[in-house]
Amino acid sequence: MTTPDTQAATPVVEMRGITITFPGVKALDGVDLRLFPGEVHSLMGENGAGKSTLIKALTGVYQIDGGTMTVDGVEHRFSGPDEAQNAGISTVYQEVNLCANLSVAENVMLGHEPRTGPFISWRKMRRQAAENLARLHVDIDPASRLSAHSIAVQQLCAIARATVRDAKVLILDEPTSSLQKAEVDELFQVIRELRDAGVAILFVSHFLDQVYEISDRLTILRNGRLVGEHLAAELPRRDLIGLMIGREGAALDAIERGAQQAFAGEREGVTPTIEAVGLGRHGRIEPFDLAVQPGEIVGLAGLLGSGRTEAVRLLCGADRPEEGTLRLGGEDIRISDPLVGLRNGIAFSSEDRKREGIIGDLTVRENIALAVQTVRGVWRPVPRKELDELVDRYITALDIRPANPNQLVKNLSGGNQQKVLLARWLATAPKLLILDEPTRGIDIGAKTDIQKLVAELAADGMSVVFISSEFEEVLRVSHRIDVLRDRRIVESLTNGPDVDQDTILEAIATKEVA
Amino acid sequence: MSGPTVELTPDTPSSPPPAQPAAQPRPSVARRIMQHQLFWPVVALIALIILCGIKNPTFLTIELRDGNLFGQLVDIARMSATPLLLALGMALVIATGGIDLSVGAVMAISLAVSLTYLDGAANPGSVSTAAVAVLLGVAVALAAGLFNGFMVSVLGVQPFIATMILMVAGRGVAMLITQGQITTVTSAPFKFLGSGFVFGIPTPVIIALIMLVAVAILVRRTALGMLLESIGINREASRLAGVQSRNITWLVYIVCALLAGLAGIVYGAPTMAADANNIGLMKEMDAIMCVVLGGTALSGGKFYLSGTVVGALILSTIERAVVIFHIPSQITPLFKALVIIVVCVAQSPKLRELLRDGAAKLRPRALPEVAS
Ligand SMILES: Nc1ncnc2c1ncn2[C@@H]1O[C@H](COP(=O)(O)OP(=O)(O)OP(=O)(O)O)[C@@H](O)[C@H]1O
Ligand SMILES: [Mg+2]
Numbered sequence: 001m002t003t004p005d006t007q008a009a010t011p012v013v014e015m016r017g018i019t020i021t022f023p024g025v026k027a028l029d030g031v032d033l034r035l036f037p038g039e040v041h042s043l044m045g046e047n048g049a050g051k052s053t054l055i056k057a058l059t060g061v062y063q064i065d066g067g068t069m070t071v072d073g074v075e076h077r078f079s080g081p082d083e084a085q086n087a088g089i090s091t092v093y094q095e096v097n098l099c100a101n102l103s104v105a106e107n108v109m110l111g112h113e114p115r116t117g118p119f120i121s122w123r124k125m126r127r128q129a130a131e132n133l134a135r136l137h138v139d140i141d142p143a144s145r146l147s148a149h150s151i152a153v154q155q156l157c158a159i160a161r162a163t164v165r166d167a168k169v170l171i172l173d174e175p176t177s178s179l180q181k182a183e184v185d186e187l188f189q190v191i192r193e194l195r196d197a198g199v200a201i202l203f204v205s206h207f208l209d210q211v212y213e214i215s216d217r218l219t220i221l222r223n224g225r226l227v228g229e230h231l232a233a234e235l236p237r238r239d240l241i242g243l244m245i246g247r248e249g250a251a252l253d254a255i256e257r258g259a260q261q262a263f264a265g266e267r268e269g270v271t272p273t274i275e276a277v278g279l280g281r282h283g284r285i286e287p288f289d290l291a292v293q294p295g296e297i298v299g300l301a302g303l304l305g306s307g308r309t310e311a312v313r314l315l316c317g318a319d320r321p322e323e324g325t326l327r328l329g330g331e332d333i334r335i336s337d338p339l340v341g342l343r344n345g346i347a348f349s350s351e352d353r354k355r356e357g358i359i360g361d362l363t364v365r366e367n368i369a370l371a372v373q374t375v376r377g378v379w380r381p382v383p384r385k386e387l388d389e390l391v392d393r394y395i396t397a398l399d400i401r402p403a404n405p406n407q408l409v410k411n412l413s414g415g416n417q418q419k420v421l422l423a424r425w426l427a428t429a430p431k432l433l434i435l436d437e438p439t440r441g442i443d444i445g446a447k448t449d450i451q452k453l454v455a456e457l458a459a460d461g462m463s464v465v466f467i468s469s470e471f472e473e474v475l476r477v478s479h480r481i482d483v484l485r486d487r488r489i490v491e492s493l494t495n496g497p498d499v500d501q502d503t504i505l506e507a508i509a510t511k512e513v514a
Numbered sequence: 515m516s517g518p519t520v521e522l523t524p525d526t527p528s529s530p531p532p533a534q535p536a537a538q539p540r541p542s543v544a545r546r547i548m549q550h551q552l553f554w555p556v557v558a559l560i561a562l563i564i565l566c567g568i569k570n571p572t573f574l575t576i577e578l579r580d581g582n583l584f585g586q587l588v589d590i591a592r593m594s595a596t597p598l599l600l601a602l603g604m605a606l607v608i609a610t611g612g613i614d615l616s617v618g619a620v621m622a623i624s625l626a627v628s629l630t631y632l633d634g635a636a637n638p639g640s641v642s643t644a645a646v647a648v649l650l651g652v653a654v655a656l657a658a659g660l661f662n663g664f665m666v667s668v669l670g671v672q673p674f675i676a677t678m679i680l681m682v683a684g685r686g687v688a689m690l691i692t693q694g695q696i697t698t699v700t701s702a703p704f705k706f707l708g709s710g711f712v713f714g715i716p717t718p719v720i721i722a723l724i725m726l727v728a729v730a731i732l733v734r735r736t737a738l739g740m741l742l743e744s745i746g747i748n749r750e751a752s753r754l755a756g757v758q759s760r761n762i763t764w765l766v767y768i769v770c771a772l773l774a775g776l777a778g779i780v781y782g783a784p785t786m787a788a789d790a791n792n793i794g795l796m797k798e799m800d801a802i803m804c805v806v807l808g809g810t811a812l813s814g815g816k817f818y819l820s821g822t823v824v825g826a827l828i829l830s831t832i833e834r835a836v837v838i839f840h841i842p843s844q845i846t847p848l849f850k851a852l853v854i855i856v857v858c859v860a861q862s863p864k865l866r867e868l869l870r871d872g873a874a875k876l877r878p879r880a881l882p883e884v885a886s
């Protein structure tokens with residue numbers, strides 16, 4: 001990795017003393033940030049530290065209450081994201097904000113459509129979009145509707161869109177949160193090319209390995225304040241974590257070690273909580289068998305588009321299976337919609353927190369209570385006292401910040417929104433908890449907490465299906481791992497000391513040959 | 515800048531204790547009041563009343579005659595009853611992200627049914643006959659609501675189109691019921707619903723208040739309000755959380771139509787003429803306006819019943835103001851539009867942000883910047 005000599009260079013972007021106050025929250029308090037050309041700069045901090053807010057301050061999504069921003073040495077305040085875009089600052093925001101109803105090509109090329117005279121040349125547009133996607137090794141039909149693709153592909157489309165333009169600054173807010181190793185590698189390749197071409201890159205991620213792999217420089221925020229700016233090569237990992245969370249010693253060790261790896265115990269003759277036999281839906285997932293016993297955590301591992309999400313959606317009523325049977329505690333059951341699932345103790349947390357998770361304009365309290373309420377029915381509201389207790393309990397248990405049940409959930413940081421959703425499903429006290437990328441966008445401290453929580457819940461008898469694009473995480477929490485490839489479950493591994501990432505990759509690869 | 519890294523001295527910003535949230539500025543009381551969604555509608559209402567009061571001092575007087583209240587303000591309250599009844603239901607429909615264009619036509623149908631029944635009844639003056647007439651009127655409204663709800667929630671037709679069917683066809687139905695004539699009947703108990711008094715207060719006002727309380731209990735004492743907002747905000751996320759959006763949406767269209775039926779009866783009772791062509795004409799627009807004036811967004815989600823009440827009062831005050839200021843009837847709609855524009859613009863978040871930034875720029879710069 002190169003450490004460009006920046007002593008001589010002047011920053012393309014320099015932010016000084018940035019302050020932003022929202023009603024009731026001081027999101028940023030005198031934060032500085034410098035971006036140098038030809039450098040990858042990572043913005044680090046816990047959930048709610050102010051990373052996304054700082055980015056939005058730069059691109060003019062939020063107006064700042066104090067401080068100065070210079071771009072190319074000229075003091076500048078963008079009135080909105082378009083203006084920043086036109087000034088050469090391309091941004092991929094944390095929440096993918098593309099037009100789900102438009103085609104992939106339209107999304108990638110939006111505002112940049114190739115024209116013949118006044119008319120858009122659709123053919124050329126599709127070709128150019130495909131080329132841009134190919135750089136990231138995304139092979140999808142550019143004419144397909146964006147909403148037809150998984151959140152990971154959508155994220156890649158957003159990245160492709162940001163790299164269509166010749167930008168001098170590229171900002172990526174958690175671009176890798178739902179990507180896998182292979183896609184991350186492609187993305188980093190592109191980032192390196194851009195960096196070498198002199199683009200300044202601002203990168204946000206909660207994956208420290210990625211941060212150290214790609215970054216030259218780090219800026220660390222905590223509770224809306226600047227903690228410091230360091231060269232990545234000079235800041236050991238442990239110190240970085242210490243700066244981010246402001247804790248030391250034992251607490252740090254616990255986070256570094258992570259949750260203990262889970263191993264399967266003996267389970268014979270137990271009735272599975274849920275059992276799928278030949279469950280399938282045409283074009284989405286081939287018929288599969290899956291059984292989860294009480295207290296068992298089954299991880300689903302597979303590459304992008306392997307059908308993990310599609311499989312679990314059939315278990316909880318999010319989608320209806322077209323064939324096969326589902327047994328709940330040994331009895332055949334038809335789960336026609338999510339409410340039936342919830343009533344039978346099946347909770348499903350979607351990977352797409354913006355579109356399938358949060359109800360943005362409702363409060364944290366209402367968002368947590370929602371599923372409990374629908375199970376009780378419309379006419380039996382949760383009594384106020386019970387509700388407050390429930391909400392307070394989860395806000396404390398999951399450390400949701402700000403700890404204000406009246407805050408609109410859309411105003412929470414990405415990681416805290418994810419915690420609110422976890423709280424919603426946990427509050428229903430499910431027998432089977434299906435977690436699709438539950439730690440997406442969650443900081444490393446909280447991630448360990450959540451993994452521990454899942455292990456504890458399982459120890460108390462809950463069945464869990466756990467999906468993560470991080471194999472390491474799947475390996476850490478699961479007792480058993482079902483490996484998927486091409487919309488099929490190809491292997492079921494019992495987790496143990498001899499099972500590791502290579503075992504999973506091997507399972508995926510060998511079945512490919514077969 | 516001397517070196518490539520900035521190392522802060524350990525006692526500067528890096529030392530806040532970890533779990534401590536950053537200092538939380540509380541917005542001032544004045545700011546909180548100004549940001550309340552009722553603020554601008556109430557300001558507009560008070561301004562209108564004051565203007566009318568200046569122009570015509572008797573405007574503000576309320577007198578007690580034979581134990582009943584009279585005065586221009588009482589008239590305004592009475593005139594607000596019909597739009598409020600419509601708007602209460604409309605607010606719920608709008609919250610789910612829908613719209614009901616058929617309420618005006620439903621008014622006409624239910625009134626037509628009630629009056630036609632009275633017309634044919636042996637003893638239209640008796641209380642029980644009038645009660646049956648009312649029930650019949652409300653029953654057809656129920657049918658209309660079932661139809662709208664079915665179209666929207668079961669067949670998935672866009673609400674605008676689905677309710678437009680009855681908006682257009684509904685008047686035809688009303689014509690069929692009245693056989694193309696303007697049915698007029700006399701029935702004292704029926705008329706009482708529109709022009710009588712209870713405890714000195716006009717009956718329509720009482721009816722509207724009862725319905726307001728009933729709807730408020732229906733949505734806020736149960737989980738209905740939250741669930742229908744959640745549908746309006748994010749339908750797919752709501753579905754996955756187990757919200758039965760089909761049932762709830764259907765129910766909401768039924769409630770809306772029932773209230774519209776009642777509104778038709780209250781509106782037509784004073785004259786007791788079932789004019790199928792004109793009863794409730796364009797009233798759907800009035801209802802939508804009341805809802806929007808009250809701070810509820812047409813895109814669905816959060817809805818405000820209290821705001822809707824203020825919206826209805828603004829609407830009828832405007833109609834009164836037009837008379838007081840001798841504004842020619844041709845430009846009345848323009849006047850209405852002006853008031854709405856002012857209120858809606860004042861409520862717009864963009865404008866608030868601009869005002870806030872403007873104020874921030876006027877404030878003196880913080881001291882530390884000077885010091886450094
Ligand atoms: N529009 C808003 N209104 C009120 N508070 C807000 C708003 N946007 C952000 N905040 C608050 O500002 C703080 C910083 O949020 P921000 O989204 O920048 O965090 P983040 O560092 O990006 O976290 P994450 O890693 O979870 O994405 C949080 O406390 C959040 O609740
Ligand atoms: Mg963020």
